[in-house]
Amino acid sequence: MLQPSFIKEGDKVAIVSTARKVSVKEIQEAILMLEKWKLVPVLGSTIGKELHQFAGTDQERVLDFQKMLDDKEIKAIWCARGGYGTVRIIDHIDFSNLLKNPKWIVGYSDITVLHSEIHNLGVCSLHAPLAIDIHKGTKASMTSLRDILFGKEVEYSISSSKKNILGECQGKLIGGNLSILYSLCGSKSSLDTSGKILCIEDLDEYLYHIDRMLQNLKRNGFFDNLSGLIVGGMTKMHDNNIPFGKKPKKIILEIVKEYGFPVVFNFPMGHIEDNRALIMGSEASLRVDADQVTLKYI
Structure with missing residues (x-):
């Protein structure tokens, strides 16, 4: 299995939504936490978009995720929210650049679609809190996320x-x-x-x-x-x-x-x-x- 490189201070972390709609306000605590960790949050175009329950159209969610996947400066992609919708776009994502430049894909719940697809491609990913979860997560859960991303033994x-x-x-x-x-x-x-x-x-x-x-x-x-x-x-x-x-x-x-x-x-x-x-x-x-x-x- 390919394991992405651990991140370091100053690295860029993208926040996108592959499923349900989410506002900037709802992930504000996640943005502040990344900044506290001395990382650079990069908000995807799906943050704030809305089409019924989804964070934009299927095509918009594909393009947003694909852009962050292909950008070599982005070292991790943190999924903002679960719900439902990732399975609608999974077959339209080109993971070839992930195989060339592995990066951490972070999330859980509906993001299990991504974890499963990526596992079958031979790349490790991170089952962890979503960006919208920061306000309700325990200190231990947030610490575990940080420790793994920064390469600390867990x-x-x-x-x-x-x-x-x-x-x-x-x-x-x-x-x-x-x-x-x-x-x-x-x-x-x-x-x-x-x-x-x-x-x-x-x-x-x-x-x-x-x-x-x-x-x-x-x-x-x-x-x-x-x-x-x-x-x-x-x-x-x-x-x-x-x-x-x-x-x-x-x-x-x-x-x-x-x-x-x-x-x-x-x-x-x-x-x-x-x-x-x-x-x-x-x-x-x-x-x-x-x-x-x-x-x-x-």
């Missing part, structure tokens, strides 16, 4: 959940939003999970739909040769009038019970305040003990 240790499946594994980190991973099945952006550590999270879904998506991933072979599974926030889940009868942890444990790889719940990633940055595509080791979980890069 390791995560968290308390172990009673529901975890214990064990050790190693592999490249992949994944992101469960709904997006599900929607990419059958496309060229779908992931090969063999020997890798899959990360999943989701927001605002019905419990039966969590089960349906995981059943689909299982039928697509996602768990057959998986090295390990990291489960982040399963936030604001819904149920029907007739209860589904299982919460996300139980749904996941029933799906993976035949495989034997380690499973971590409550990892700080996803639509939660403590959304730590993860290098997608990087080789990592995961140790799941009864009292502690440790994730470190190799």
Whole structure:
């Protein structure tokens, strides 16, 4: 895997929106944070644009992202907002210059489309808070973003959940939003999970739909040769009038019970305040003990 160069003070960081509309005011704290880090924020033309729920037309979002991707002075592209829309433009983006001059693509949620596509091209990316998230993110999540971008060694240790499946594994980190991973099945952006550590999270879904998506991933072979599974926030889940009868942890444990790889719940990633940055595509080791979980890069 190609890993982008770490950034340094004075470098330019672009902020664009590949999906939902966003105003300059909504990302003002992100702009100020970059300036505090002595970086130079460069706002894309999609910031402030509006077409219904989108940050401009599909073509406008393609052109904005492409411009920042091709500009050698831009060292990272920070996606401003998720929502929906990245899949509408992914097949119209030319990633050839990313392969020649890798740069960090940063974001999560709908940005899982980009992470998946870029992983299949052999380039690492950064699953991390969106620019619009700065006001609600924890200090630890923002510190993790800064530390990785600037090349500081990062390791995560968290308390172990009673529901975890214990064990050790190693592999490249992949994944992101469960709904997006599900929607990419059958496309060229779908992931090969063999020997890798899959990360999943989701927001605002019905419990039966969590089960349906995981059943689909299982039928697509996602768990057959998986090295390990990291489960982040399963936030604001819904149920029907007739209860589904299982919460996300139980749904996941029933799906993976035949495989034997380690499973971590409550990892700080996803639509939660403590959304730590993860290098997608990087080789990592995961140790799941009864009292502690440790994730470190190799």
